[in-house]
Amino acid sequence: MICPRKKRPIKDEDFSAIVVPSMRGHGYLDYTVESHPYKAMQIMDEFRHHELLCDLVLHVTYKDKIVDFKVHKLVLAACSPYFKAMFTSNFKECHASEVTLRDVCPQVISRLIDFAYTSRITVGEKCVLHVLLTAMRYQMEEVAKACCDFLTKNLEPSNVIGILRFAEEIGCTELHLRAREYINTHFNEVTKEEEFFSLSHCQLLELISQDSLKVLCESEVYKACIDWVRWDAESRAQYFHALLNAVHIYALPPTFLKRQLQSCPILSKANSCKDFLSKIFQDMALRKPLPPPPHRGTQLIYIAGGYKQHSLDCLEAFDPRKNVWIKLADMESPCSGLGACVLFGLLYTVGGRNLSLQNNTESGSLSCYNPMTNQWTQLAPLNTPRNRVGVGVIDGSIYAVGGSHASTHHNSVERYDPETNRWTFLAPMSVARLGAGVVACGGSLYVVGGFDGDNRWNTAERYQPDTNTWQHVAPMNTVRSGLGVVCMDNYIYAVGGYNGQTQLKTMERYNVTRDVWEPMASMNHCRSAHGVVVYQCKIYVLGGFNQGGFLSSVECYCPDSNVWTYVTDMPVGRSGMGVAVTMEPCPVILLEEDEDEEEM
CATH class of the missing domain: 2.120.10.80 (Kelch-type beta propeller)
Structure with a gap:
């Protein structure tokens, strides 16, 4: 009986015995396929669509709807610190095969999942705010930045205050900063839009207190305050004096201030404000030394x-x-x-x-x-x-x-x-x-x-x-x-x-x-x-x-x-x-x- 011969493990020394080395004798093969990551993710995305090797079902609830998405934990964890923490820490979801995401729009989650697998997202203008909010919630920074960039490019005097408020509510610092810069640069145009008149007196006070406002003349700031009060004079007149304190009154042209004292209907009903401005105008008329007004902007x-x-x-x-x-x-x-x-x-x-x-x-x-x-x-x-x-x-x-x-x-x-x-x-x-x-x-x-x-x-x-x-x-x-x-x-x-x-x-x-x-x-x-x-x-x-x-x-x-x-x-x-x-x-x-x- 002939016993089969056992194969011994192959070692590097075996190859060195039969391969003729180069003169240097220490070369290495270094080879990279640039398209490999893309192709690998493409195949992963195909697996997702065919429900192959999926190890997680996301139950997305929104109002009365429940929509399920079968995905791979690894992909979500790789592009979202939120999901990485969920699946690698001691949370109960770590070993769960099902996770529920509540009060999130299924269409938005679908787009974010697509991005996780394809690195591409297409969002309509009406949906950008929802995508930004959800991307920030799940810490998908690239998507959030793309949304901020899109909104910044589409800022207009008619929408910037709404976007500013939204950014403040969701804690998006970058978008809030860009919206603020836009308002500072286009202040005079913004004050003509309906959104401006929906500001609270605290929000308006914060806005006009910014020395970074770009206005040609301080009269533009004063007029904005007058227009805001006039929008609802009965309830807003009480805030007029506080607003005047934020206006650089000494930077107002004397001729403009004189006309306001003579003909402004808001001032005629606000005695304390009128007295305040009258004293400043008298100082101007008498050529008294006045405090140098701070400049708006650079x-x-x-x-x-x-x-x-x-x-x-x-x-x-x-x-x-x-x-x-x-x-x-x-x-x-x-x-x-x-x-x-x-x-x-x-x-x-x-x-x-x-x-x-x-x-x-x-x-x-x-x-x-x-x-x-x-x-x-x-x-x-x-x-x-x-x-x-x-x-x-x-x-x-x-x-x-x-x-x-x-x-x-x-x-x-x-x-x-x-x-x-x-x-x-x-x-x-x-x-x-x-x-x-x-x-x-x-x-x-x-x-x-x-x-x-x-x-x-x-x-x-x-x-x-x-x-x-x-x-x-x-x-x-x-x-x-x-x-x-x-x-x-x-x-x-x-x-x-x-x-x-x-x-x-x-x-x-x-x-x-x-x-x-x-x-x-x-x-x-x-x-x-x-x-x-x-x-x-x-x-x-x-x-x-x-x-x-x-x-x-x-x-x-x-x-x-x-x-x-x-x-x-x-x-x-x-x-x-x-x-x-x-x-x-x-x-x-x-x-x-x-x-x-x-x-x-």
Whole structure:
């Protein structure tokens, strides 16, 4: 009898005896099938549909319905921490073959199960909120994020408050944040929708207390409160005073506040609110020192036009917090020697000229840039063109001072009324001034320095709007034209300029109360025809010109330390630009324009 031979185990040494090794003798096979996970899940999904190897039945109850789903525990646990904990911990469902999910829409569960097996989900607009709620309940983060992204893209003024409330109720932090950001950016549009009037007084109070609201003027916030109270005046009038305390009242234009006191029906029935606003208006009318109102949203420094070999048409904004420059919509035509100011959140550019090898045309134009839309609008032109004009704002009106047209240097002054879109001549200055420093302070307009075609001035004049008269104030210590002037803490700062022989780096400060000028710290660079603004209690100087050419440097002055510090450089050095500070442009508008450029 022949005994069968027993097979011995095969070892690695057996192969090494019959396989000829490479010269290195230590190679390994490393092979990956990229489609394997997808194919494996595809087969698992086929098993589910054919009820093969399913180890769990989900009983989904909703109202009077019960719908069953046969699934694999492993698949659910792999894509949901909720189910992973259920099936791997000491819960009673750990070894159960049946689990009941209560008060959940079966159609939504069906879609989430499909996603678990296929990594794909398709949801109609009407069902997204239900899917988001269920995905959050069962901790399916990818689906929840996809729903948030979809809802964010479809936010509108008419639905954003409802979505905000929903996100708050279900604890979806990301969606709540995005809805809040949308409301802050589109506040004025949102307040026109019916959802806005369904807010409780606490919700409205929380909303208007946000300094991140993007509004061109505080009057938009005030009007929103008035409209909300008027919607149900009988029950809501009691909350009006609390709402007023959240409005930045000192940021309201005096003319607007006066009209409200005269004609607002809500105020006429709320004596305490009317007395509160009347006192503030009286302080404004008497030019009493007022607390600086906090700004809504982020403020940026805007730089319009300028000159470098030719007049420029660019508009840029500088964010000192992030040290970044933002390219914005170009002006309709190149312009240098222009004035710039901000009125009710809008950026205005006044006068200037278009200078190039082919062209030299003085401008009388008035252009308005809206940061909410990133668009320019042309308004009523000046009565006379003005190059190197000075500009200031008092009580909701724009003042254009001096400048030149051809060989004529102006001592004339014009005032623009935005409500009528008209310019009106006012009393002229004592002398003609081109390249003068102009600033509003304490309800008066101050004009310092400048050039009349023959003489450069150190003299200063003050204009009183109430009497339409000018009076001389103390002259500067230094002759200056092409200087920059700003008002801060009831002081007027005169920075740089040209004395007829050289550009200056010196700065002096005018004490409005004592009527005296005193020298302050000098800049790091001499410059004239530069831009000067106040930003967060510091003075910023941008660009300009000196013997070395066009300057791109930006310097910052801190009044507490009396020290100038280099900040950064502008993208393009230039002189003769208009500068002002207002709210940052709407990020949605900028994003859309970037996408348009990419498509081109």
